[in-house]
Amino acid sequence: MLRGAALRVTRPRVAVLNAVHAHPHADTDSIIGAVRRELPKVSHQAVYNSLHALTAAGLVRRIQPAGSVARYESRAGDNHHHVVCRSCGLVADVDCAVGEAPCLTASDDNGFSIDEAEVVYWGQCPACSTADNS
Numbered sequence: 418m419l420r421g422a423a424l425r426v427t428r429p430r431v432a433v434l435n436a437v438h439a440h441p442h443a444d445t446d447s448i449i450g451a452v453r454r455e456l457p458k459v460s461h462q463a464v465y466n467s468l469h470a471l472t473a474a475g476l477v478r479r480i481q482p483a484g485s486v487a488r489y490e491s492r493a494g495d496n497h498h499h500v501v502c503r504s505c506g507l508v509a510d511v512d513c514a515v516g517e518a519p520c521l522t523a524s525d526d527n528g529f530s531i532d533e534a535e536v537v538y539w540g541q542c543p544a545c546s547t548a549d550n551s
């Protein structure tokens with residue numbers, strides 16, 4: 418994947434990519450934890466730099482729901498959306514309803530050429546809604 422994106426293959430990049438694949442929507446701290454299980458001596462900065470390079474190359478997608486820290490996932494480029502739990506912050510994927518961006522037609526585009534609608538669904542995850550009702 419790295420070579421396909423014309424990125425130099427380094428051990429931190431490979432480890433970060435593996436961690437993002439294994440833990441969709443993980444935040445930076447969890448990714449550092451996962452990478453250190455593979456490369457115990459990797460620095461925070463190396464992980465940040467790798468995340469930045471992978472995101473810029475389009476191999477990793479960075480999302481940041483309101484009130485949340487940045488999270489990363491390997492499912493990039495398919496315009497899927499997210500549903501976020503208001504109670505515990507759990508994030509799950511929701512396939513794009515239309516299949517391509519922008520999946521939501523603006524009622525007035527103000528003359529812009531619109532290429533994306535950022536859709537975030539908010540609610541309660543099954544575990545939190547069950548806990549509230551008991």
Ligand SMILES: [Zn+2]
Nearest residue numbers: 502505542545
């Ligand atoms: Zn929840």
Ligand SMILES: [Zn+2]
Nearest residue numbers: 490492509510
């Ligand atoms: Zn996702």
